[in-house]
Amino acid sequence: MPNYLTKPLPDMSKMEKRIETWLGTNTYHHSEFWSIADLVKAKERAGVSISLCIPTLNEEKTIGKEIIMFKSELMDRYPLLDEIAVVDSGSTDETLAIASSFGADTYLSGEILPDQGFRTGKGENLWKAIYQLKGDIICYVDADIKNIHSKFVSGLVAPLLLRDEIQYVKAFYDRPLALSGGLRPSGGGRVTEILVRPLFSLFFPELTAVMQPLSGEYAVRREVLESLHFPVGYGVETSHLIDLYVKSGLDVFAQVDLDRRVHRNQTTIDLGKMSFGILQTFLKRLEHNGIVRGLPEFDSVFRQLQAEGKRYETRNRVIVEEERPPMITIPGYRERHGR
Amino acid sequence: MADGADGKRKGSRERVISHRDALHGVRELVLANVVMAAEIPAPTGSEKRVTRFLSERFTEAGLTDIASDQAGNIAGVIPGRNRQRNLLVAAHVDKIWTDADDHTVSVEVGCMKGRGIADNSLGVAVLATLPLILERLGIELDSNLILLGTTRSFGRGDLAGMRFFLENVDQAIAGALCLEGIELGRLSYASPGMARGEIRVEICGEGEDFGSAGAIFLLNQILNELLKLNEAHAPEATILIGTVDAESGYNVPPLNGEIRFEIRGESEALVKELEEKIGELVENVAGQDGDVFATLEIIAHRKPGDLGSDHMLVRAAREIQEVLGIAAKIEPSISEVAALLESGIPGLTLGITDGGSRHTRHETVQLERIPEGLAQIVSVIEFMDAELPDKATS
Known part of the structure; x- marks a missing residue:
């Protein structure tokens, strides 16, 4: 049996310095980009167009406010956005009617690239948006944000407009607060802290610098998006x-502190499903990148237990993290966008 | 518009309609400002965050003389072509809600809901958007247009923001408009006499003499007397009971309590008379037992005022509403317009859209008729600019 106790500790200083440097140069607070007029000038200098994509499935309670805020502040008042699109998975509520009534372009994911079929999942909507939307930069914002503000978009696209080398900008929220005992760890969600951050620490330690790797708000250059695989479900951000x-x-990468995000809380049961999907995505990448070898074929059934009195039963759900190929490999996309 | 020839009248009507049609294009700008204004807590006396929001909007719009005064009001000026006279558009920025209340706005099909959205976030939003609205309509006024967000309107605030502004403004105001979120058609150009008061009772000791209800027994006595007074003086005066408050869980009689009320009357003398009668009944309650303390505090007053239904500003506003198909709802007001009338400034309060559930967490504004409400406001401002004399007469 190997003696784990005598294994030498890794040299932490180099990694810590690397992460600290990146945090210092590539982490922003949205207030650094308070002047939207200046961002519009930067956009004009860069000669790029920007699209906003909001993926939806039954989001009638929050979608209207998001569209009003973004359209008013970032289209009517300042021409930062060139289009606002809602890409929907088949809502049965008033999501699309509300979004349309406030001036968003609305699309059903299943009607975009119909020859590629339709998968259910947020990642599918994000992938289809690359085909449907026109922008050189696409900003994705989830539809369930209650405290929406134009900074959710302007803050995210700013690093792309101001620094050519930045390709992918993630949002994070809830600044570390100074407490009597020092700094509070910056809060990722429960899945981030219990699953994703430990996995990154083990296999991709530099990525632990990303405060909230699962946040649904990010802005990306088209040439990057079209080259990425898209898991259709929970694993797309990872x-x-x-x-x-x-x-x-x-x-x-860059990341931007957007202060606070108020949204509906997910149950532990739902977070379990999310973790199951993310883990599939993660393990596939470990194997693909040669970090681990010989993984068995995954069982796609996620098994959870529930009890009613003294009766116990399993709740099984099939979760397959199917992945869409890079959009650039789709002929219809290359034709539409002249790639 | 009121006295013009037929051709001029027709031109004015067409202009009002064209404003309404054009203003459909700015609806989202107003709505975004509604969301932002509504989600900022602004309890009476703590309005700094919302006045900062207005200040930022005024700055973006290029207003001049943007300033906050000692009362916390925020003002900015759209300079006129002929800078000799001044018009005022005001909206109170405070809300009845506390910092701890959830101020989240929800947007539904055809309406927005949230605490304070009608009273008065929509008014604040229109004030914030007004420079852009005038710009989009290509309107340049001869008069300076002062935009004013006023503080301390509600309750003990007693219109302190507007009063401070009027006492200290160093330029004459030729005419004024107060904005309220609801109701569309609201036309307030008169103010009743008003006194707002708080009656507090306190029982020292165990309160055994008051049975199982404690202070509630005393409050009940006072309430009955107030209702008798109300009945005896109707319809010339009304006593409105807004709050009866005494609590101590389920099984302990409370030892103190409070009634908040408002007297409204046609004359200052009548309001004063009722104020004195209420003072007497409070003294009687206090005198019935050595352990009882009862006090009356009058926290706000309004003098009665009336611009008069024949005033050219009132007639013009009614004609504009008629052109837009808005049914006029004429009602006296104890809000900011009362302070304007006390100062001798011709002024109106106008509502912006339909809505309801005022002062509840489901307070609602309907979106469909906002362009009509905006067209009404712009048209009244144009009238004040073009036709209201410096010394307005009936």
């Missing part, structure tokens, strides 16, 4: 980080 990091390193 896969993007790993794939782009492996290809281009940490320096193409």
Whole structure:
């Protein structure tokens, strides 16, 4: 049996310095980009167009406010956005009617690239948006944000407009608060802290610098998006980080503190499903990148237990993290966008 | 518009309609400002965050003389072509809600809901958007247009923001408009006499003499007397009971309590008379037992005022509403317009859209008729600019 206790500790100082440097140069607070007029000038200088994509499935309670805020502040008042699109998975509520009534372009995911079929999942909507939307930069914002503000978009696109080398900008929330005992760890969600951060620490330690790897708000250059695989379900954010990091390193990423995000809380049961999907995505990448070998074929059934009195039963759900190929490999896309 | 020839009248009507049609294009700008204004807590006396929001909007719009005064009001000026006279558009920025209340706005099909959205976030939003609205309509006024967000309107605030502004403004105001979120058609150009008061009772000791209800027994006595007074003086005066408050869980009689009320009357003398009668009944309650303390505090006053239904500003506003198909709802007001009338400034309060559930967490504004409400406001401002004399007469 190997003697684990005598294994030498890794040299932490180099990694810590690397992460600290990146945090210092590539982490922003949205207030650094308070002047939207200046961002519009930067956009004009860069000669790029920007699209906003909001993926939806039954989001009638929050979608209207998001569209009003973004359209008013970032289209009517300042021409930062060139289009606002809602890409929907088949809502049965008033999501699309409300979004349309406030001036968003609305699309059903299943009607985009119909020859590619339709998969259910947020990642599918994000992938189809690359085909449907026109922008050189696409900003994705989830539809369930209650405290929406124009900074959710302007803050995210700013690093792309101001620094050519940045390709992918993630949002994070809830600044570390100074407490009597020092700094509070910056809060990722429960899945981030219990699953994703430990996995990154083990296999991609530089990516632990990303405060909230699962946040649904990010802005990305088209040439990057079209080259990425898209898991259609829970793993899309994790896969993007790993794939782009492996290809281009940490320096193409930036992250922006957007202060606070109020949204509906998910149950532990739902977070379990999310973790199951993310883990599939993660393990596939470990194997694909030669970090581990010989993984068995995954069982796609996620098994959870529930009890009623003294009766116990399993709740099984099939969760397959199917992945869409890079959009650039789709002929229809190349034709539409002249790639 | 009121006295013009037929051709001029027709031109004015067409202009009002064209404003309404053009203003459909700015609806989202207003709505975004509604969301932002509504989600900022602004309890009476703590309005700094919302006045900062207005200040930022005024700065973006290029207003001049943007300033906050000692009362916390925020003002900015759209300079006129002929800078000799001044018009005022005001909206109170405070809300009845506390910092701890959830101020989240929800947007539904055809309406927005949230605490304070009608009273008065929509008014604040229109004030914030007004420079852009005038710009989009290509309107340049001869008069300076002062935009004013006023503080301390509600309750003990007693219109302190507007009063401070009027006492200290060093330029004459030729005419004024107060904005309220609801109701569309609201036309307030008169103010009743008003006194707002708080009656507090306190029982020292165990309160055994008051049975199982404690202070509630005393409050009940006072309430009955107030209702008798109300009945005796109707319809010339009304006593409105807004709050009866005494609590101590389920099984302990409370030892103190409070009634908040408002007297409204046609004359200052009548309001004063009722104020004195209420003072007497409070003294009687206090005198019935050595352990009882009862006090009356009058926290706000309004003098009665009336611009008059024949005033050219009132007639013009009614004609504009008629052109837009808005049914006029004429009602006296104890809000900011009362302070304007006390100062001798011709002024109106106008509502912006339909809505309801005022002062509840489901307070609602309907979106469909906002362009009509905006067209009404712009048209009244144009009238004040073009036709209201410096010394307005009936």
